[in-house]
Ligand SMILES: *[C@@H]1O[C@H](CO)[C@@H](O)[C@H](O)[C@H]1NC(C)=O
């Protein structure tokens with residue numbers, strides 16, 4: 123628990139630092155899922171609620187915060203696979219927690235927890251060009 127909190131504190135510091143960098147990119151850093159990080163949703167619509175009202179653009183940074191072994195982030199190729207929690211054709215994103223992923227592909231990304239997808243631990247991140 124202590125290490126999880128530390129990780130989150132460090133990640134939060136990095137996010138805040140990124141947001142204040144005088145770069146030309148208008149990129150934003152996000153901790154996926156908000157304050158609880160990548161965790162089992164307390165409510166079924168937790169991740170939908172987290173993305174609601176946010177506009178994700180090319181170059182935004184996504185931080186996956188969880189304790190290694192508890193969860194695992196994979197990207198699945200389609201809405202169908204996402205809805206069915208079918209991870210057969212998935213690609214690994216983060217298996218250890220704490221990864222920073224900069225999304226530059228302008229498309230809809232479908233992420234699920236390899237272990238808890240059926241429990242609603244999944245999120246759709248739609249990246250716009252600008
Ligand atoms: C949605 O998120 C907001 C703020 O993050 C929170 O106050 C609210 O309780 C959430 N609603 C649901 C249904 O989870």
Ligand SMILES: *[C@@H]1O[C@H](CO)[C@@H](O)[C@H](O)[C@H]1NC(C)=O
Nearest residue numbers: 199203206208209210211212
């Ligand atoms: C799961 O996905 C794989 C690869 O895309 C596909 O071949 C398979 O038919 C899917 N399984 C189900 C139950 O839909």
